[in-house]
Amino acid sequence: MSTEKQQQAPAIQAGVTVPKARDCANEAVQPGRQLVVHLAADGLTVRCASRDACDVLGCDAAALCGQTIGDLLAENSPLPGASAILRARETGEMQTLVEVDGCDGPEWCVTVEPVPGESEAVAAFIYTARDMTAARAAEEELIRTRRELTILNQAYPALSASLDLDHVLITILDEAQRLIQVVGCSVWLQDVETGELVCRQAAGVKNNVIRDWRLAPGQGIAGWVVRKGEPVVVPDTLTDEHYFQGVDNQTGTPVRSIMAVPLRAKHEVIGVLQVVDSETDRFGQDDLALAQSLAGCAAVAIENARLHRRAELEISERRRSQEDLASSRESFRNVVSNNSDGILVVSPDGEVRYANPAAEALFGCSVEALRDGRFKYPVALRAGFAREVDIESVDRGRRITEMRTVETGWEGEKGFMVAIRDITDNREVEEQLRQSQKMEAIGKLAGGVAHDFNNLLMVILTSAEFVKEELEEGTTAQADINDLLTAAMRAANLTRQLLAFSRQQALEPRVVELNEHIGHTQKMLRRIIGEDIELSFDGASELGLVKVDPGQIDQVIMNLAVNARDAMPRGGILSLSTCNEQVKLSDPSLIEELGSAFGEYVVISVGDTGHGMSDEVKSRVFEPFFTTKERGRGTGLGLSTVYGIVRQHEGYIRVETAVGQGTTFKVYVPRFTDEDQAAEDDAAKVEVPHGTETVMVVEDEESVRRMMAKLVGSLGYKVIQAPSAATALELLEQTGDPIDLLLTDVVMPDVDGVALADQVRAVYPEMKVLFASGYTNDQLSGRGLDENAAILMKPFTRDRVAWKIREMLDGAPPAAQP
Numbered sequence: 001m002s003t004e005k006q007q008q009a010p011a012i013q014a015g016v017t018v019p020k021a022r023d024c025a026n027e028a029v030q031p032g033r034q035l036v037v038h039l040a041a042d043g044l045t046v047r048c049a050s051r052d053a054c055d056v057l058g059c060d061a062a063a064l065c066g067q068t069i070g071d072l073l074a075e076n077s078p079l080p081g082a083s084a085i086l087r088a089r090e091t092g093e094m095q096t097l098v099e100v101d102g103c104d105g106p107e108w109c110v111t112v113e114p115v116p117g118e119s120e121a122v123a124a125f126i127y128t129a130r131d132m133t134a135a136r137a138a139e140e141e142l143i144r145t146r147r148e149l150t151i152l153n154q155a156y157p158a159l160s161a162s163l164d165l166d167h168v169l170i171t172i173l174d175e176a177q178r179l180i181q182v183v184g185c186s187v188w189l190q191d192v193e194t195g196e197l198v199c200r201q202a203a204g205v206k207n208n209v210i211r212d213w214r215l216a217p218g219q220g221i222a223g224w225v226v227r228k229g230e231p232v233v234v235p236d237t238l239t240d241e242h243y244f245q246g247v248d249n250q251t252g253t254p255v256r257s258i259m260a261v262p263l264r265a266k267h268e269v270i271g272v273l274q275v276v277d278s279e280t281d282r283f284g285q286d287d288l289a290l291a292q293s294l295a296g297c298a299a300v301a302i303e304n305a306r307l308h309r310r311a312e313l314e315i316s317e318r319r320r321s322q323e324d325l326a327s328s329r330e331s332f333r334n335v336v337s338n339n340s341d342g343i344l345v346v347s348p349d350g351e352v353r354y355a356n357p358a359a360e361a362l363f364g365c366s367v368e369a370l371r372d373g374r375f376k377y378p379v380a381l382r383a384g385f386a387r388e389v390d391i392e393s394v395d396r397g398r399r400i401t402e403m404r405t406v407e408t409g410w411e412g413e414k415g416f417m418v419a420i421r422d423i424t425d426n427r428e429v430e431e432q433l434r435q436s437q438k439m440e441a442i443g444k445l446a447g448g449v450a451h452d453f454n455n456l457l458m459v460i461l462t463s464a465e466f467v468k469e470e471l472e473e474g475t476t477a478q479a480d481i482n483d484l485l486t487a488a489m490r491a492a493n494l495t496r497q498l499l500a501f502s503r504q505q506a507l508e509p510r511v512v513e514l515n516e517h518i519g520h521t522q523k524m525l526r527r528i529i530g531e532d533i534e535l536s537f538d539g540a541s542e543l544g545l546v547k548v549d550p551g552q553i554d555q556v557i558m559n560l561a562v563n564a565r566d567a568m569p570r571g572g573i574l575s576l577s578t579c580n581e582q583v584k585l586s587d588p589s590l591i592e593e594l595g596s597a598f599g600e601y602v603v604i605s606v607g608d609t610g611h612g613m614s615d616e617v618k619s620r621v622f623e624p625f626f627t628t629k630e631r632g633r634g635t636g637l638g639l640s641t642v643y644g645i646v647r648q649h650e651g652y653i654r655v656e657t658a659v660g661q662g663t664t665f666k667v668y669v670p671r672f673t674d675e676d677q678a679a680e681d682d683a684a685k686v687e688v689p690h691g692t693e694t695v696m697v698v699e700d701e702e703s704v705r706r707m708m709a710k711l712v713g714s715l716g717y718k719v720i721q722a723p724s725a726a727t728a729l730e731l732l733e734q735t736g737d738p739i740d741l742l743l744t745d746v747v748m749p750d751v752d753g754v755a756l757a758d759q760v761r762a763v764y765p766e767m768k769v770l771f772a773s774g775y776t777n778d779q780l781s782g783r784g785l786d787e788n789a790a791i792l793m794k795p796f797t798r799d800r801v802a803w804k805i806r807e808m809l810d811g812a813p814p815a816a817q818p
Helices: 003-008 018-027 051-057 083-091 133-159 165-180 220-228 246-251 285-338 357-363 367-372 424-470 476-501 514-529 550-566 588-594 615-619 638-648 674-685 702-713 725-734 753-763 777-781 798-810
Strands: 034-040 046-049 095-100 107-116 122-131 184-190 197-203 232-234 257-265 268-277 342-346 352-355 386-393 397-410 413-422 510-512 533-538 545-548 572-583 599-608 652-657 663-672 694-698 718-722 741-745 768-773 791-793
Touching (some): 083 107, 122 133, 165 184, 165 268, 184 285, 197 268, 220 232, 342 397, 352 367, 357 367, 357 413, 397 424, 424 476, 510 514, 510 550, 545 550, 550 638, 550 663, 572 663, 694 702, 694 725, 702 741, 725 741, 725 753, 741 753, 741 798, 768 798
Parallel strands (some): 694 718, 694 741
Antiparallel strands (some): 034 046, 034 122, 107 122, 184 197, 184 268, 257 268, 342 413, 386 397, 510 545, 545 663, 599 663
16 A cells, blocks of 8 residues: 555544554454454555454555555455445444355454544444354353253253162163164173173163173273273274174164263273164264263262162171171070070189079079079089089989080170080980890800700700600600600700890790790799799689790790889789680770780789889880889880780780889780681691602701701602702702702801802702701891791701691692691
8 A cells, every 4th residue: 555545544533543543453362363453434544453464464564554455355355254344334334244264264253343533424444353263162062061961960860860770770771862862772881800891781772682791801892992991983883893793693783883982980991881873974072972971970870879789788788797696696595595405604703694494404493593503513614624524403313414614705704604414314325225235245145055055956856756756655765755855845945035035036936825834934033033022823724825936925924024023122022823814895995905906815914012103104114215223224125025025926915003002014915716726736637748859958067967867858858968058069060860949057157058049049040948047037137038038947846847848849838737
């Protein structure tokens, strides 16, 4: 602009001077570009311009001042909104417009304001152009922030409405879907122990199958976010290497865009909020900002829920611990109170601080008395004490106890807990067991002796029978042989009595006249009961017969006699009697008491003049191991054995007693009727059966084997003898003729009869086997002998072996067998 034109410019009026305009222009330069140009009254001459205006126009302030701006009003003028200057000149009014410099250029707010002079004419124009880009961005940021805060203020009450973690997670997903409007979303939380990410909740994904999915550390988009600690936006999953394609395959939901933001609590990433959509490039910066804000609230809600859950667990655990402690204390009280052992808590100086009810029963005095008293056994007041101690019970006398002591505290003071167990009954049972074992040992000894006796008697009886057959009837020699046979049979009966005493005799019932039998037993009874007890026997005339095992009946009588003896320690009368009795339908009380059917019985009564029994003792008298005798004087098995033997004979037993009036046991045995006797007589008239079959006799004792072979041979059988099982097996292989029956002893050296029978049957399964033994059933049962095996008990007579062999060979007992 030329100097001449500058001189033609009108002066500024109304107090507007050029220095003042320059100051205004310079002061207008503020953060964010602001262009200020002071024009003269013609609206064309530049008086001054701000630094930003000079920069835009490409010249300095000094060069610009005084020039016209006509060239600035061209179409491509760098001065934004220059057209407003022309309109202000034309109208004399302030002009304002907004102009954007290109597509991505700054936004300008242009104002041209006329400055009136003293005569109210326009003295100058002030052109101002403000760069509104930063302000607009700040305004938009403010609007966005207000929008986010509004949304989060709406979402936060829902997130904080519950402290249940699952409910919080569902609410987070509901809010994410509502705010961001996506196909699906999910919350992944980190497993602290494994480092894996676990999908705790998912929404919008088909069938919700990704719930509880686990991703290895760093796997997938969520894993990447956790590892990096930064949010990520995936515009297109098809081109992203981190995307886990399994979601598409498993859910059938096409995922093309993903946005995932970390969930942070106390500066640590605890999980990931992930949203997905089926469109590509779905998420912008606003969505990311919103998701991050939502994730911040969600992380707080999740952490609160977790803290609440931990607090609940701690409170629950504390409550459970308190309940367990209270229950434990109550259980301890119950255990101590209900314990069968007496328990005392005693101070070091012997003062009883606590006593349970069992201690009351043990010492025979009240709990209060025990607590108020002093402990009488100071030897036990030391930790680790464990010993048997005899105590005195007020109502039960001397008791044997086992005391154990531990040191304990009681109400803040040192003390001792003493557990006292009454072992008196245990000691008595142990004594009974020792007595029972002693009796068992005596029984085994008696069984062994009886076996030897039976073998000897076998030879004597068999030899005597053969000698008798060769003598003429009525001769003195035959009478002597008869006496020999009678003595041998009495010896056999004596052996049975010995076995009966040891309770090992096998049951061999036979018809017996009890008066005669008891008469033979009296000698043994007198030796058992002693000299200070009188024995009387009253046998009924015309007493009926019974079919019993004589040895077992002897045991019944002896046990009852021993029991009666013990009931009369200062002597008395033991009375035995027999009678016939008929139990009728008109006597239902007797039938009910005996448990018996009506019919005819022979009754054996064993009475004493002892101290008698109370009703309580009477009700338990047949129980095994029950005894009222002093320690070491009884096993408690005698009467239970009597009961078992009587019931085995289909009989019954009755007790009549009263305290101070003695006791009488009545044994009811079924009477052997006339019809039974007739059958027995008919059988006796039948001729002893013979045979022609081959019998092998195996017996290790030579004299017994020779007599057995002679006896069997006298019945017409062909006999092969063998002294051992090995010889028997050799003879079986060598002989050409079939052997029909194996008659073998059971107990033999090396291989016994049972093993021999098993080996023979393996080769000759049709061969019959008959065992012979002088041992008892109890002793044979341990050798594997079948309970249905055929056995001949030694000593046996010629008639007995004849019928038994025939029974074995014919397969069934003969109809007329005696």
